[in-house]
Amino acid sequence: MKKERNYWKIAFWTLVGILFLGGGIVSWKLFAPSPEHVSKEEQTEIQKAEKKEQVPIQISLTGNEVETMVNEALNTKENQKTSYDFVLQKKEALLQMKTKLLGLSVEIIAKVQPVVMENGDLKLKINELGCGELLHFPTKFLLREIKRNEILPEWIEVLPDEKAFELHFAESPFSNYGHLKVETIDLNRDVYQFTFDLNMKKMLQNS
Numbered sequence: 001m002k003k004e005r006n007y008w009k010i011a012f013w014t015l016v017g018i019l020f021l022g023g024g025i026v027s028w029k030l031f032a033p034s035p036e037h038v039s040k041e042e043q044t045e046i047q048k049a050e051k052k053e054q055v056p057i058q059i060s061l062t063g064n065e066v067e068t069m070v071n072e073a074l075n076t077k078e079n080q081k082t083s084y085d086f087v088l089q090k091k092e093a094l095l096q097m098k099t100k101l102l103g104l105s106v107e108i109i110a111k112v113q114p115v116v117m118e119n120g121d122l123k124l125k126i127n128e129l130g131c132g133e134l135l136h137f138p139t140k141f142l143l144r145e146i147k148r149n150e151i152l153p154e155w156i157e158v159l160p161d162e163k164a165f166e167l168h169f170a171e172s173p174f175s176n177y178g179h180l181k182v183e184t185i186d187l188n189r190d191v192y193q194f195t196f197d198l199n200m201k202k203m204l205q206n207s
Contacts, residue, residue: 054178059194063088066192073173074153082151090187092127095165099151106131108146112165120181120195124165139163 061069067086074084082099097108108131112124129139137145143160145151152158155171169180177199184193 055198057196057198059196061192061194063187063190063192073155076153076173088187092187093124095124097146097151099149101131101145101149101151108142108151110165114185114187116182116185117166120179120183121169122167122182122185124167126163126165129163 067088070086071084074086082097084098085094085096087094087096093112093114095110095112097110099106099108101108108129110124110126111128112126115123115125117123126139126143129142131137131142140160140163143158143163147158147160152165153172155168157166157168159166169175169182172180174180174196179197179199181195181197182193183195184191186192
């Protein structure tokens with residue numbers, strides 16, 4: 001029997017790989033001074049840090065790395081009915097969905113403006129929403145259909161009245177090992193900063 005793959009683990013380790021390649025995760029041990037140069041107070045703080053279950057990691061990524069991270073989280077399920085592509089541009093982002101809607105194979109393209117929420121989640125305010133050249137629907141109607149047909153993963157909330165999507169990272173594949181929070185999104189300057197509260201206990205248990 002073919003062994004079922006743990007796709008949420010693949011998504012998480014893709015994130016870890018991105019962080020290492022982008023210089024996001026740097027162990028303090030690599031740069032810590034030798035023991036003879038550390039005061040007793042500093043040694044105490046280091047010991048406390050080692051015992052913490054939650055380790056906050058400050059992360060800076062490039063636009064390409066953010067795209068890879070989000071797309072891996074979107075496309076985690078085997079044989080899923082919808083394929084996704086998230087692309088960052090200078091003034092907005094694109095969320096493309098190839099799926100079936102109203103019995104037809106369609107490509108839905110959402111042009112969105114990313115906005116960081118207070119809790120570290122990400123809101124995508126819709127500037128434009130289309131469903132191919134032949135099908136023209138009002139934005140709210142199309143959003144209601146996306147929501148009703150569950151075209152997006154559960155961790156992405158569809159808000160027809162607000163004409164927006166909300167990405168709840170605490171419910172995403174990355175939440176198995178911690179909590180990813182957005183700090184800064186600046187498309188013009190290509191600046192993308194995050195905090196990842198790594199749960200060491202969960203990581204060791206599930207790895």
